[in-house]
Amino acid sequence: xxxxxxxxLAASLIAGATFSCTPNKPIRERSSITDVDGGFxxxxxxxxxxxxxxxxxxxxxxxxxxxACEPIAILPSNGLxxxxxxxxxxxxxxxxxxxxxxDQVYQLALPGDMVELLLEVTASSFNPVIHVYGDEGCGPxxxxxxxxxxxxxxxxxxxxxxxxxIHIIVDGAGSAGAYDLQATGVIAAGQSCIPDSQTFTCEFGxxxxxxxxxxxxxxxxxxxxxxxxxxxxxxxAASCVSPPTVNCTADQTLDVLASATLVGTDSNAPDRxxxxxxxxxxxxxxxxxxxxxxxxxLLDDRLAGLYRARYTVIDDARQAVACESTVTNLISDVFRVxxxxxxxxxxxxxxxxxxxxxxxPNATVWGDNLDCHWANGFPNWDGPDQTDDPRLxxxxxxxxxxxxxxxxxxxxxxxxxxxxxxxxxDGFGASQVEVRIFCGGNLAASFxxxxxxxxxxxxxxxxxxxxxxxxxxxxxxxGCAYSVSRRSGLWDQxx
Numbered sequence: 001x002x003x004x005x006x007x008x009l010a011a012s013l014i015a016g017a018t019f020s021c022t023p024n025k026p027i028r029e030r031s032s033i034t035d036v037d038g039g040f041x042x043x044x045x046x047x048x049x050x051x052x053x054x055x056x057x058x059x060x061x062x063x064x065x066x067x068a069c070e071p072i073a074i075l076p077s078n079g080l081x082x083x084x085x086x087x088x089x090x091x092x093x094x095x096x097x098x099x100x101x102x103d104q105v106y107q108l109a110l111p112g113d114m115v116e117l118l119l120e121v122t123a124s125s126f127n128p129v130i131h132v133y134g135d136e137g138c139g140p141x142x143x144x145x146x147x148x149x150x151x152x153x154x155x156x157x158x159x160x161x162x163x164x165x166i167h168i169i170v171d172g173a174g175s176a177g178a179y180d181l182q183a184t185g186v187i188a189a190g191q192s193c194i195p196d197s198q199t200f201t202c203e204f205g206x207x208x209x210x211x212x213x214x215x216x217x218x219x220x221x222x223x224x225x226x227x228x229x230x231x232x233x234x235x236x237a238a239s240c241v242s243p244p245t246v247n248c249t250a251d252q253t254l255d256v257l258a259s260a261t262l263v264g265t266d267s268n269a270p271d272r273x274x275x276x277x278x279x280x281x282x283x284x285x286x287x288x289x290x291x292x293x294x295x296x297x298l299l300d301d302r303l304a305g306l307y308r309a310r311y312t313v314i315d316d317a318r319q320a321v322a323c324e325s326t327v328t329n330l331i332s333d334v335f336r337v338x339x340x341x342x343x344x345x346x347x348x349x350x351x352x353x354x355x356x357x358x359x360x361p362n363a364t365v366w367g368d369n370l371d372c373h374w375a376n377g378f379p380n381w382d383g384p385d386q387t388d389d390p391r392l393x394x395x396x397x398x399x400x401x402x403x404x405x406x407x408x409x410x411x412x413x414x415x416x417x418x419x420x421x422x423x424x425x426d427g428f429g430a431s432q433v434e435v436r437i438f439c440g441g442n443l444a445a446s447f448x449x450x451x452x453x454x455x456x457x458x459x460x461x462x463x464x465x466x467x468x469x470x471x472x473x474x475x476x477x478x479g480c481a482y483s484v485s486r487r488s489g490l491w492d493q494x495x
């Protein structure tokens with residue numbers, strides 16, 4: 001199968017693009033987990049209580065069948081548990097580690113659907129590890145997330161949690177000691193809450209004062225946006241009285257290698273940030289993170305495509321108003337390849353290293369100077385000028401990417417070959433890998449997800465350019481749509 005794509009070169013070029021030099025593989029370090037898409041955007045994070053569950057109930061629960069019985073500590077009303085793993089058994093581990101450290105299990109009953117939930121372990125005498133499993137009432141528990149640190153804290157951020165309870169395992173990287181475990185989060189509208197309690201923070205407004213209090217919804221005021229996502233726009237505008245006035249950063253068109261900082265303002269409370277950013281539309285696998293202030297959102301993951309972010313402010317009367325900003329990341333190169341992997345896994349829970357490769361048309365093997373990759377990120381190919389040379393702009397050594405290789409003016413008439421090598425799993429296991437190929441600034445073909453194990457080599461596609469565009473020919477093998485050489489290694493493997 002050949003995928004044909006035509007383009008208008010002049011429309012695809014953007015002035016002022018800057019390029020990086022050859023990257024080096026850094027020494028690996030794990031860091032504490034933080035939220036990749038903005039963290040606690042809501043007003044005040046709430047603290048959750050825990051419910052003590054008898055040991056026999058935990059062992060007898062199908063959802064907890066894989067969790068051995070351990071002492072269950074009660075998280076007090078402030079959501080903080082203080083403990084010590086010294087002398088406890090070593091039963092648990094995950095892709096984040098913990099194989100040789102003592103561990104303590106907690107079960108946390110959730111009050112209802114959670115918009116956000118942060119679990120953080122802090123220790124001063126050892127390197128903590130945290131594993132979080134979801135208890136969905138049937139079957140074995142699922143690993144919702146994990147975190148590890150070489151410093152004093154490790155954490156996991158969960159979003160849109162609807163399970164009745166979770167198991168939290170405090171572990172160590174080959175060591176034990178005293179720790180603090182803190183649970184904070186935000187309860188979704190409509191869920192139960194305690195009026196006037198500092199323990200819970202509702203997603204919108206404060207707890208209602210009825211006999212059975214709940215977290216209330218919001219009033220969708222006039223802004224042209226369906227703020228409460230109920231399918232109607234501004235349906236409560238007639239009931240709104242002096243709602244907030246918000247403004248967002250103007251829409252931007254940038255080179256894909258640039259970063260964007262979006263700023264939201266609330267003219268009714270300029271000195272008291274109370275808004276939050278959410279990413280409403282983005283390329284698959286895209287992420288965002290908080291800026292230097294609560295009203296800022298940073299987009300810097302360098303994926304091509306359209307991002308649409310929303311800034312929402314809800315006042316004390318539960319009146320909601322929002323504005324939106326768009327960022328369009330355009331490609332300044334005629335040829336671009338993007339690599340992503342494990343896009344559904346939080347990046348901080350994925351230590352794996354998958355690498356993107358691009359072979360020159362004359363290359364016969366992988367890994368030499370005619371292969372652009374992490375150890376040869378800016379090779380000198382073809383003519384004396386650098387516009388026909390490839391650039392590896394990003395080498396991501398711990399989780400998901402993106403990695404990308406670009407050529408401003410590729411040669412015509414001969415095929416470049418795109419490949420992927422799974423360099424190091426670092427305990428994660430198999431990865432789900434995706435590749436996108438762009439010609440003239442537009443998506444020409446996408447492949448995957450393809451399951452790869454450590455040292456697998458995926459020969460993805462051949463890409464040939466001419467004056468009208470490019471053709472993309474997927475590499476097939478043995479009747480399979482993908483050609484993956486299992487555990488073949490990379491160096492000197494044939495093209």
